[in-house]
Amino acid sequence: MTLDGASIVADGDASLASALVAAGQLELARSPKFHRPRGPSCMRGGCDGCLVRLDGMPNVMSCMTRAKPGAKLERQNVVLSAKLDVLRAADWFFPDGMNHHEMFAGVPGVQDIMQSLARRVAGLGELPEHAVAAHTAIDDLTADVLIVGAGLAGLVAACVLGRLGLGVIVLDEGMRPGGSLLSFPEHAKVALGVDGAIVDIDELRANLVSEAASAGATFVAETTLLGVLEGGDWLGNGHDRGLVRVKARARILAVGAHDGVPAIVANDLPGVLSARAAGRLLREGVLIGDAPLVVGDGLHAEAFAAAAAGHGAKVQRASLASLQGARGLSRVRGAVLTEGSGTRKVSCDAVVVDAPCAPSFELAVEAGARVTHGEPGFSVVVDVDGRFGGAPSGDVGSRNSPLFALGEVTGAALDHAAFARAASRLGRAVAALVEAR
Amino acid sequence: MKGKILACRCEDVTLHELEDAIARGHDDIESLKRYTGFGTGWCQGKSCLALCARVLAAKGGDASLPFTPRPPYHPVSLAHLAALVADDDEENEDSARDARDARDEHDGEDAPT
Ligand code: FES
Numbered sequence: 269m270t271l272d273g274a275s276i277v278a279d280g281d282a283s284l285a286s287a288l289v290a291a292g293q294l295e296l297a298r299s300p301k302f303h304r305p306r307g308p309s310c311m312r313g314g315c316d317g318c319l320v321r322l323d324g325m326p327n328v329m330s331c332m333t334r335a336k337p338g339a340k341l342e343r344q345n346v347v348l349s350a351k352l353d354v355l356r357a358a359d360w361f362f363p364d365g366m367n368h369h370e371m372f373a374g375v376p377g378v379q380d381i382m383q384s385l386a387r388r389v390a391g392l393g394e395l396p397e398h399a400v401a402a403h404t405a406i407d408d409l410t411a412d413v414l415i416v417g418a419g420l421a422g423l424v425a426a427c428v429l430g431r432l433g434l435g436v437i438v439l440d441e442g443m444r445p446g447g448s449l450l451s452f453p454e455h456a457k458v459a460l461g462v463d464g465a466i467v468d469i470d471e472l473r474a475n476l477v478s479e480a481a482s483a484g485a486t487f488v489a490e491t492t493l494l495g496v497l498e499g500g501d502w503l504g505n506g507h508d509r510g511l512v513r514v515k516a517r518a519r520i521l522a523v524g525a526h527d528g529v530p531a532i533v534a535n536d537l538p539g540v541l542s543a544r545a546a547g548r549l550l551r552e553g554v555l556i557g558d559a560p561l562v563v564g565d566g567l568h569a570e571a572f573a574a575a576a577a578g579h580g581a582k583v584q585r586a587s588l589a590s591l592q593g594a595r596g597l598s599r600v601r602g603a604v605l606t607e608g609s610g611t612r613k614v615s616c617d618a619v620v621v622d623a624p625c626a627p628s629f630e631l632a633v634e635a636g637a638r639v640t641h642g643e644p645g646f647s648v649v650v651d652v653d654g655r656f657g658g659a660p661s662g663d664v665g666s667r668n669s670p671l672f673a674l675g676e677v678t679g680a681a682l683d684h685a686a687f688a689r690a691a692s693r694l695g696r697a698v699a700a701l702v703e704a705r
Numbered sequence: 706m707k708g709k710i711l712a713c714r715c716e717d718v719t720l721h722e723l724e725d726a727i728a729r730g731h732d733d734i735e736s737l738k739r740y741t742g743f744g745t746g747w748c749q750g751k752s753c754l755a756l757c758a759r760v761l762a763a764k765g766g767d768a769s770l771p772f773t774p775r776p777p778y779h780p781v782s783l784a785h786l787a788a789l790v791a792d793d794d795e796e797n798e799d800s801a802r803d804a805r806d807a808r809d810e811h812d813g814e815d816a817p818t
Contacts, residue, residue: 301717314751316715365719402787495776505781511788526751533708592706604706626755630774645755646771
């Protein structure tokens with residue numbers, strides 16, 4: 269492949285983003301106002317860090333796109349050059365941020381100049397080189413039960429529901445089923461056995477996937493849920509294929525959670541990334557740093573720290589509360605930690621953060637769910653069977669609501685035993701619902 | 706430690722701006738979003754909403770409700786979305802044909818012999 273004309277060599281079925289990081293290309297884009305450098309931070313389609321222009325198409329999320337031979341990649345939003353973006357000056361001019369309500373507004377003449385400048389530099393990418401043919405058909409899928417998300421919760425639910433004899437479709441945006449299980453490094457040993465035992469993450473994943481498949485579940489990969497259509501069907505987008513409309517009697521949201529983002533200095537610096545992103549990169553063969561600072565003590569931090577050390581990295585650890593910020597001009601060169609009543613500088617080439625994840629509540633709320641706010645974010649409120657909303661009043665657990673949620677989206681921690689217990693209750697409720705119709 | 710803390714990285718909204726807006730009275734999620742623009746960028750709040758809600762709650766604001774999530778929840782090209790329009794047209798054609806058929810039948814009955 270090429271990036272801005274320079275050649276990039278990738279192997280295996282890596283994502284574009286991991287191929288770029290492997291080639292040392294961490295600074296992929298610039299931010300809209302301050303033109304601060306940006307790099308991949310989540311590796312799961314939830315940030316702005318990995319956008320590139322691919323073969324003349326702007327705004328391709330490189331973490332969710334397979335690397336392919338001959339791909340022509342270009343950086344976006346760069347003025348002058350990637351290394352020296354002149355508009356970065358804005359970052360130094362406005363140390364606290366820009367209040368666009370007050371800046372140059374209402375000053376005759378100046379306002380117009382500022383607006384035309386803003387129009388030129390704002391926005392993401394430039395229009396495609398070629399017109400793209402409009403799609404004319406929607407793929408219609410029908411099942412007893414639709415499960416959205418093929419992570420731990422979705423897989424557990426697919427096994428339970430499949431065994432009950434229900435027709436199950438599992439929609440997932442990843443290239444293969446696994447969700448955040450794939451954010452652990454390969455063969456990581458994690459306390460995610462159904463009895464809390466330490467298991468090999470890939471054996472666990474493979475077992476669940478094959479159990480679900482032999483119970484009759486159908487997996488639809490690289491397809492992201494977009495929203496609820498008039499009439500109640502759910503609309504998804506197959507990344508290469510186009511729109512997918514799913515009719516199902518019961519729907520289960522097992523969409524997991526977004527990365528937790530710490531409020532630390534330079535939290536947007538390339539090289540600051542979530543432990544899940546670092547784990548996924550390592551799974552794709554890329555160690556994010558030779559001397560990473562791993563922050564936090566969640567499952568993903570532990571697994572990444574162990575695997576990185578196994579790959580010969582000089583791993584340093586710190587607590588989430590002690591992390592003040594990252595240092596470096598265009599990528600991580602160090603970090604600052606609280607120590608006693610002062611601070612301590614450490615040098616490192618990546619800051620890998622495991623902060624509590626924020627449930628992905630969006631689709632549930634559109635479908636009528638209630639959420640509660642807590643430290644990690646907004647969680648979907650479910651009743652004992654896992655039902656949420658669905659009634660016009662938005663009542664939780666309205667008896668005939670065909671809408672359910674399971675796993676991290678409900679605010680639960682990643683816990684196989686707890687998910688399995690919840691899934692068996694949910695299974696009974698779903699089976700009763702499908703039979704009643 | 707000096708330097709920017711980004712509350713919303715897609716729209717370059719700093720923590721300082723967020724706190725300033727809260728101090729100006731934008732002390733619920735929806736008004737805070739409208740004033741600062743957080744959550745309105747590429748990721749639509751996936752990476753920033755939880756952080757901003759946490760900051761707001763810590764400052765005594767009302768973080769009980771998120772801003773209204775609006776589909777699509779993941780970027781989708783207009784070329785893909787065009788299929789919805791084609792699908793609607795087909796449905797409209799079907800119902801137009803039904804209406805025409807119904808009218809023809811009706812006309813048939815009433816037609817002078
Ligand atoms: S969206 Fe690709 S790295 Fe976050």
